[in-house]
Amino acid sequence: MPSDSIHLRFLGGAGTVTGSKFLLEVDDRRILVDCGLFQGLKTLRNLNWARPDYDPATLDLVILTHGHLDHCGYFPRLERYGFTGEIWGTEPSLAVAEIILRDSAKLQEEEANHANRWGYSKHHPAKPLYATEDVPRTLERFRPQAAGKWQQVSPAVAVRFRPVGHIIGAAFLEVDIDGRRLVFSGDVGRPGDPLLPDPERPERADWLVIESTYADRLHPPADPAEQLGQLITESYADGGTLIIPSFSVERAQSLMYYLWQLRQAGKLPAGMPLYLDSPMASRVLHVFDRFPDWHKLSPETCRNMADTIHTVRTYPESLDVQAREESRVVIAGSGMVTGGRVLSYLTRHVEDARTRVLLVGFQAQGTRGRQLEQGIHEIKIFGKYYRVKASIHRLEGLSAHADQQELLHWAGEIQPDPAGVWIVHGEPHAADVLRVKLRDAYGWSTFVPALDETVTLKVPVAG
Numbered sequence: 266m267p268s269d270s271i272h273l274r275f276l277g278g279a280g281t282v283t284g285s286k287f288l289l290e291v292d293d294r295r296i297l298v299d300c301g302l303f304q305g306l307k308t309l310r311n312l313n314w315a316r317p318d319y320d321p322a323t324l325d326l327v328i329l330t331h332g333h334l335d336h337c338g339y340f341p342r343l344e345r346y347g348f349t350g351e352i353w354g355t356e357p358s359l360a361v362a363e364i365i366l367r368d369s370a371k372l373q374e375e376e377a378n379h380a381n382r383w384g385y386s387k388h389h390p391a392k393p394l395y396a397t398e399d400v401p402r403t404l405e406r407f408r409p410q411a412a413g414k415w416q417q418v419s420p421a422v423a424v425r426f427r428p429v430g431h432i433i434g435a436a437f438l439e440v441d442i443d444g445r446r447l448v449f450s451g452d453v454g455r456p457g458d459p460l461l462p463d464p465e466r467p468e469r470a471d472w473l474v475i476e477s478t479y480a481d482r483l484h485p486p487a488d489p490a491e492q493l494g495q496l497i498t499e500s501y502a503d504g505g506t507l508i509i510p511s512f513s514v515e516r517a518q519s520l521m522y523y524l525w526q527l528r529q530a531g532k533l534p535a536g537m538p539l540y541l542d543s544p545m546a547s548r549v550l551h552v553f554d555r556f557p558d559w560h561k562l563s564p565e566t567c568r569n570m571a572d573t574i575h576t577v578r579t580y581p582e583s584l585d586v587q588a589r590e591e592s593r594v595v596i597a598g599s600g601m602v603t604g605g606r607v608l609s610y611l612t613r614h615v616e617d618a619r620t621r622v623l624l625v626g627f628q629a630q631g632t633r634g635r636q637l638e639q640g641i642h643e644i645k646i647f648g649k650y651y652r653v654k655a656s657i658h659r660l661e662g663l664s665a666h667a668d669q670q671e672l673l674h675w676a677g678e679i680q681p682d683p684a685g686v687w688i689v690h691g692e693p694h695a696a697d698v699l700r701v702k703l704r705d706a707y708g709w710s711t712f713v714p715a716l717d718e719t720v721t722l723k724v725p726v727a728g
């Protein structure tokens with residue numbers, strides 16, 4: 266008997282990039298696709314603290330498209346509100362999610378401690394959203410699923426993960442409901458990535474939920490290695506420090522890859538030390554070691570990349586590196602400068618005109634990364650303002666997200682026309698651009714859902 270009641274509710278990643286959470290209800294089954302944290306603007310981050318108005322205890326399953334924080338970071342909260350089901354994802358995605366969740370808990374604790382010590386929080390005492398001790402309960406729910414194979418969720422529902430580039434383990438998700446197909450794009454990567462195979466593409470979708478992070482722009486053709494090499498040479502020449510706030514997953518490994526290439530080609534100043542001050546990024550490199558089928562690097566290249574750069578292991582060592590006066594390159598998290606060790610480097614160097622800050626990924630509204638990108642003259646870190654005298658640069662060509670053309674191409678194989686397409690995971694302008702572009706290019710019915718909106722998925726009329 267075909268399911269006659271299919272509802273989809275946009276609990277996050279709607280009207281904004283972060284907080285991806287899509288509640289799929291098929292008859293009496295309730296499946297949450299992604300379970301991300303809101304990041305950036307305070308009004309959004311406050312949503313992480315609100316009690317959900319659905320009951321997590323009634324969820325049968327959560328499915329994870331990939332291990333980024335804005336897709337997996339809410340798991341411990343879901344657990345707190347009574348979720349007892351399984352969490353499905355590809356094996357590398359769950360490995361990445363574990364690293365991200367442990368780090369997220371630590372950052373939440375550090376932020377709360379800082380706020381309590383310096384008294385800059387409105388809450389007394391400030392509490393973390395969740396703590397390190399909350400994470401293992403979530404990890405116990407992880408059930409790795411093979412990519413490319415249909416997995417039965419219920420008699421009416423089956424799902425299949427298919428590699429989509431972006432980061433290691435990332436997948437788009439096909440949901441088969443009584444022979445009809447709902448596709449969640451997850452985050453779509455780019456063709457031609459040096460680390461990851463090209464994204465697979467959906468051939469069929471009766472309904473499509475698609476991301477739009479970079480749907481309003483085209484990535485300029487750029488050679489990241491060349492730009493990186495040039496900035497390093499310039500920094501070395503005037504004795505400055507190059508600070509690269511980096512996402513630990515993928516961007517850090519891409520940077521390591523390009524640094525290795527530059528060093529091999531003899532294009533790095535010999536005396537310029539390179540530091541990776543992100544324990545998390547080196548842990549992610551182990552995920553590359555463990556899952557060779559999910560990327561294009563040989564074991565030897567992985568080793569060479571790790572050998573090119575000095576990995577800072579401990580916090581005391583980090584303090585030591587931070588205090589050095591030498592000209593150097595430092596890659597440190599977090600990528601949007603919202604937390605992590607990069608903050609300590611900035612407090613020391615951002616007021617020095619010889620410093621260069623290189624932003625490498627998407628900078629969400631309300632983050633320090635976005636402020637720097639927009640040329641703000643002072644920046645607040647740990648409750649104190651610092652003048653921004655450092656020069657701010659963007660590394661092009663290192664994006665983990667498909668641009669407008671690549672998104673249109675990714676969806677372009679779908680036949681016949683989907684009955685409905687919902688644009689998510691984008692700021693309002695980007696989402697609206699993709700709504701218009703997909704409509705005009707393919708004649709599809711496209712919508713930008715509002716946060717918390719529920720839609721009913723109607724059975725497409727045959728023919």
Ligand SMILES: [Zn+2]
Pocket residue numbers: 331333431452
């Ligand atoms: Zn992502």
